[in-house]
Amino acid sequence: MRRTALLLATTLLAPVGAGAFAPIGPIWEDGKADVAIGRLSYWWASNIRAAADEWSDATSFEFEVVSRDRGPCSEDNLELRNGVDFAEEMCGREEFGEGVLAVMQWFDDGEGLFLSAGITFNDAYSWAVYGGPWREDKADFRRVALHELGHYLGLDHENSAPSIMAAFVGEIDDLQQDDIDGAESLYGSFVPPPEEPMLEPEVQCRVDQLKAAGRLCKKHLKCQAAFVKDPAADPGGVARDACVAAAQADFASRWDGAIAATQDAGEACANEDPGATVEPGVSMAAAQLETDIGSGNPADPLDRRLRARLMKKAATFCGADFAAWRAEAIESDAAALADALASAANAFVAGADKAIASAAADGVVYDGAAPATLVPVVEALANGLGAATGP
Numbered sequence: 001m002r003r004t005a006l007l008l009a010t011t012l013l014a015p016v017g018a019g020a021f022a023p024i025g026p027i028w029e030d031g032k033a034d035v036a037i038g039r040l041s042y043w044w045a046s047n048i049r050a051a052a053d054e055w056s057d058a059t060s061f062e063f064e065v066v067s068r069d070r071g072p073c074s075e076d077n078l079e080l081r082n083g084v085d086f087a088e089e090m091c092g093r094e095e096f097g098e099g100v101l102a103v104m105q106w107f108d109d110g111e112g113l114f115l116s117a118g119i120t121f122n123d124a125y126s127w128a129v130y131g132g133p134w135r136e137d138k139a140d141f142r143r144v145a146l147h148e149l150g151h152y153l154g155l156d157h158e159n160s161a162p163s164i165m166a167a168f169v170g171e172i173d174d175l176q177q178d179d180i181d182g183a184e185s186l187y188g189s190f191v192p193p194p195e196e197p198m199l200e201p202e203v204q205c206r207v208d209q210l211k212a213a214g215r216l217c218k219k220h221l222k223c224q225a226a227f228v229k230d231p232a233a234d235p236g237g238v239a240r241d242a243c244v245a246a247a248q249a250d251f252a253s254r255w256d257g258a259i260a261a262t263q264d265a266g267e268a269c270a271n272e273d274p275g276a277t278v279e280p281g282v283s284m285a286a287a288q289l290e291t292d293i294g295s296g297n298p299a300d301p302l303d304r305r306l307r308a309r310l311m312k313k314a315a316t317f318c319g320a321d322f323a324a325w326r327a328e329a330i331e332s333d334a335a336a337l338a339d340a341l342a343s344a345a346n347a348f349v350a351g352a353d354k355a356i357a358s359a360a361a362d363g364v365v366y367d368g369a370a371p372a373t374l375v376p377v378v379e380a381l382a383n384g385l386g387a388a389t390g391p
Contacts (some may be wrong), residue, residue, distance in 0.1 A: 021163070021182025022156040026108035031187040032062035032354075033114070033152065036083035038069035044141060047129055048084055051145040053305065057225075057312040058180050060188035060351050061153045062358060072105065072118020080107055080116040084145075086123040096122045101169065102144050104151035119148045131173045143173040155182045180316075188347055199330065205262040205269035206329045206389045212254035212275075213282050213385050214322030217378075219247035220286035221315035228295050229308035248283060252276050271389045278385075285381040289314050292369035292377070306359040306366060313352050314374060320344035321382035328386065341382075345375045 035052060037045040045067075052063035071085035073092075080091055089095055090103050106117040121127070121144070128138040143164065150165045157167040161178040199207065223243035227234050234240055252275030262269045271278075293310045296303035324340035327333075352371035359366065 021158050021161070021165070021178050021185065023182070023186060024106075024151065024154050024156045026106070026112055026114045027154045027186050028061075028114050031060060032064060033117070034064040034066050034082050035119075035149075035152070036066050036068040036070035036081070038067050039071040039083065039085040043129075044086075044127075047142045048145050048149075051142055051149055053309065054146060054175055055149055055153065055183065056355070057309045058175055058316065059153075059183035060347060061183050061186070062351075062354055063149065063153075064358065072120050080105055080118045082116055082118065084119045084121075086121045088123050090120050091118055096124070101125060101139055102148050104148045106152075114154070117152050119145075119152060133171050134169050140169075140173065143169065146173075146175065150179060150183075153183060154186050155179070158182070188351075201262045201265040201267040202269060202391075203329055205258045205267075206271075207326050208258035208261075209255050209269070209271065209389050210322050210326045210329065210385065212251050212258070213278075213381075214319045214326075215254070216247050216251040216279065216282045217286050217318035217322070217381065218315040219250075220244055220283055221289060221311045221318065223247065224286075224290045225308040225311035225315070228311065229304055231295075231298065231304075244283070248279050251279050251282065255279075269389070270391055281384070282381065285377055286318070288377050289318075289374055292374055294368040296368075300364070302359060302362050303364050303366075306355060306364055307368065309355050310352055310368070310371070313348055313355065314378065317344055317348035317375075318378050318382070320347070321378055322385075325382055325386035329390070341379065345379070348378075349375065 035048065037048050040048065049065045052065050055061060056063050068083075070081050070083040071087075072080060072083045073085075073087070074081060091105050096103070100122055102119060102121045104117060104119050107115040109115055121141070125139045126137065127141045128135075129142050130138075130140050131143075134140065146164050147166075147169075155165050158165040158178060159167055162172060162176045163178045163182075164172055164175055165179055165182070166172065223240050226243070227237050227240035231237070255275030255278060259269050259272050290311060293307055293314070296307040298304070321341060321344055324337055324344065327340065328337040349371045352374075356366045356371070
């Protein structure tokens with residue numbers, strides 16, 4: 001029986017670069033695993049489900065949260081079962097070490113696949129749910145759950161980049177890009193981003209403009225996803241609209257800033273249209289994706305959760321396409337661009353189809369656009385701006 005532990009501390013090591021994630025070793029066959037939450041009260045169970053959804057929405061791994069009455073330890077406390085619970089000791093009657101908040105224990109087959117796993121939260125601590133800075137009086141259950149579920153899918157501790165997988169708790173309370181890249185390296189189509197050398201000003205302008213467009217597309221979809229998932233929390237979509245408006249303003253600022261920096265260097269960008277005139281094209285494409293996916297049945301939280309998940313997967317897809325175009329701007333490799341775009345499309349369709357099938361097992365009838373029909377919308381946006389910002 002093997003284990004990982006999250007330690008109570010408030011110091012994180014300084015970041016040193018991208019691609020710093022580390023795998024434990026084994027992975028789950030078929031890129032999915034069930035997690036039983038039936039031993040938990042509704043409050044803690046709902047937060048495990050939310051943390052699992054965050055991983056499933058952002059990556060190609062799929063958590064299947066089930067309400068089965070099954071904790072992580074077998075009745076004789078010697079075997080592991082795919083579950084979560086609070087306890088005063090770990091499975092196997094091992095004591096928690098000093099400052100240990102929670103552990104993930106597992107068995108594997110010795111050939112690279114998990115057999116079973118369990119998460120145990122240390123009952124000696126007082127638990128709550130909150131965001132922001134870590135509190136000394138209560139441990140934040142949700143960020144610890146995110147961390148332990150990262151181990152559950154196969155990631156080890158990571159202290160050299162901003163990550164929820166850091167060995168010591170701190171102010172990070174949601175998934176970071178390094179966490180997502182780590183999961184994708186195990187179950188998806190992650191390709192390390194190219195190192196950005198010192199670029200000519202006009203090339204740097206193109207890279208920065210494409211990055212701004214990718215950010216807006218992703219943020220627009222995520223703003224809508226949050227609203228669709230829980231519309232009662234945002235009557236009339238006021239917060240959603242503010243979220244989108246802020247993303248649009250950020251895009252215009254970044255786009256125009258790239259132009260200004262290039263002009264300051266005595267050069268010109270290939271596309272010097274004002275950001276305010278370019279932004280509607282990006283926003284319209286994101287809005288089209290949101291419309292095609294649909295908002296779901298307002299009375300069915302499982303339906304709404306599926307729509308939100310699909311929008312987040314579309315956001316990841318949009319970001320991947322713009323990342324591929326940024327790499328092309330740096331490397332001028334048309335074949336690599338084509339491969340990256342195809343890989344991103346395939347990963348999106350596979351992940352979205354899997355989410356729809358999983359929801360169907362819970363009785364959700366999806367009546368939105370088929371994932372494959374959404375691919376041209378994203379590709380038209382990314383390819384259009386990729387060409388428009390080029391030489």
